[in-house]
Amino acid sequence: MPLTLPHVLVVGDGLAGCLIAWELHFRGCSFAVWSDGSPAASDVAAGMSNPVSFRRILPQWNAREQQDEARARYQLIESHLGTSLWRNVPIVRIFPNQEYADLWAERAAGGHGVSPFIEVMDLANLHKSIKAPCGAGLVPDAGWVNVVALTKKSRSKWQENGCWEQRAWKMDDGCPEGFDAVVDCRGIGAVEDLASFGLELRRNHGEVLRVKPAVEWGERIVNNVTWALPLGDGTYRVGSTHRWDIHEPICLDKTPEALMEGVSDARTHAQELECLEHRAGLRPTCFDRRPILGVVSKAQPHYHACVGWGARGVTIGPTVSRWTIEALLGERKAVPDEVNPKRFPTFTEN
Ligand SMILES: Cc1cc2nc3c(=O)[nH]c(=O)nc-3n(C[C@H](O)[C@H](O)[C@H](O)COP(=O)(O)OP(=O)(O)OC[C@H]3O[C@@H](n4cnc5c(N)ncnc54)[C@H](O)[C@@H]3O)c2cc1C
Incomplete structure (x- = not known):
């Protein structure tokens, strides 16, 4: 940990910028949030948190740890914003065919990484509106976050605290005067800057x-x-x-x-x-559905990426925000290899 906490510029106020700002807030770190108001994925996000990949009936990346951390983090933010953000909402998965139904039943019976997350549904418990000729499964431990309420209410809070500005930033701007670090939460707004390091954000x-x-x-x-x-x-x-x-x-x-x-x-x-x-x-x-976190350039040690949250920002967000800030504050040497820019075969550190 540095002796004095850095003053951090958070660029972007979608879900990533929002969770990074809360991470800093809970640690007593001073920060400002800049956003240029360009369209955000977070304004559209459905907000589901699903620990299971339905295509091949597998657990998602670090499903248990990330979902437990996500639930706890959203509930903590809820208590600070005085509004309800997280809701447990089970998912009913309609089986597309018998082969899929058999595989689901086999895995639900135990002994597989996905087993703790799935059940076979008794069709008597299906809502009367549902048609499931090959049966259905249940993911009881799924959730929903009201992402729009979270980002809007957080923005209002930072505005009240005088630490939010409508303002654009790009890598060429460097570390603006008065700040010690920049966390880039621009979503697809970071595409061009990251491309210059061989990091493709799609x-x-x-x-x-x-x-x-x-x-x-x-x-x-x-x-x-x-x-x-x-x-x-x-x-x-x-x-x-x-x-x-x-x-x-x-x-x-x-x-x-x-x-x-x-x-x-x-x-x-x-x-x-x-x-x-x-x-x-x-x-x-990103190509491997993992985010890009942390320092990307030795020449710009103030710059920390926190982008590439893909289709699962709600679930991975609290964990990957924590990793980003722990690395920024020196509480960990670096972000884990699986989210480090170095994993890109095309990465050119300069
Ligand atoms: C249709 C759809 C459904 C989805 N459903 C889900 C779901 O159910 N569950 C789930 O987990 N995820 C879902 N997602 C994904 C989720 O939306 C993303 O993972 C998450 O919102 C990404 O957040 P972000 O903050 O990284 O990016 P964004 O939300 O895009 O935010 C980027 C921010 O950066 C700002 N910005 C950009 N450029 C600049 C600049 N130069 N200077 C200053 N500010 C800048 C923008 O204005 C914005 O505030 C869905 C996405 C879509 C499109």
């Missing part, structure tokens, strides 16, 4: 809807590849899409119909869906 375009079914769909998230997340007011977040060929956060005309069709496939009766909202964002993503 833009993963995604869209979500908010819909209102004529008859309610229950209180669990239902996933049949397309998912529907209950927002608690009779409306549901529905998503999402993933495309690598669109580099602007634009809404495509054909997406609402496709997503509504997808989500309706999991329901027993066709019913009218009202689309209330359609939004798009760009997930900042």
Whole structure:
């Protein structure tokens, strides 16, 4: 630990900038947050925290540790903001075919890394609106974070404390006067600067809807590849899409119909869906789905990256923010190898 705590500039106030600022706040470190107001993935994020990768029925990266830390951290922030942010919301996974159902049942029975996270559902316990001809599984320990409320309320708090400014920053600006370190939380705003170190941050375009079914769909998230997340007011977040060929956060005309069709496939009766909202964002993503954290250049030791949170920012955020700040404060020698820029075969440290 340095004898005097550094004064830190946090650039970006999406989820990454927000959690980094809270990490500094809880440690009594002084900081300022700058954001240029460009579109943020965090304004679109559905906010789900799911410890299971459904494609191959595997646990997510460090699933247990990260989810436990995430829940505790959001609950602590809740107590400071005086608002509810985290909700436990189990996920019902509709099995696409018998082979998948058999593999799920085998793994749910025990002896696999994913076993502690999954159960086979008794079909009598399915909500009456759900259609699951091959059966369904349950992920009881899943959650939802109201990311928009979290980032908005945190921004208001920093504004009240006089430590938030609408202001752009780029690497060429260096460490602005009065600061000892910069933490880069610009999401895809960091693409060009990181490319000059051989670090490719990809833009993963995604869209979500908010819909209102004529008859309610229950209180669990239902996933049949397309998912529907209950927002608690009779409306549901529905998503999402993933495309690598669109580099602007634009809404495509054909997406609402496709997503509504997808989500309706999991329901027993066709019913009218009202689309209330359609939004798009760009997930900042790395080749191996891990973030880029820490120092990237010996010539710029003040610069600490905290970008590339991909599609799982809600769950990994609290842990990777802590790692970033521990490394910045010298509490750990460096961030773990799995999130270190050095893991990129193309990395050119200069
Ligand atoms: C459709 C969709 C659904 C998603 N659903 C989920 C989900 O259910 N669960 C989950 O965990 N994750 C989800 N995500 C992913 C999640 O949104 C991201 O992991 C997370 O929000 C990334 O946060 P970030 O702060 O790194 O980036 P962003 O939220 O993009 O924030 C970047 C910030 O930097 C600012 N900025 C950019 N350039 C500059 C500059 N030059 N100077 C100053 N400020 C700058 C921007 O204004 C913004 O404030 C979803 C994403 C999308 C698009």
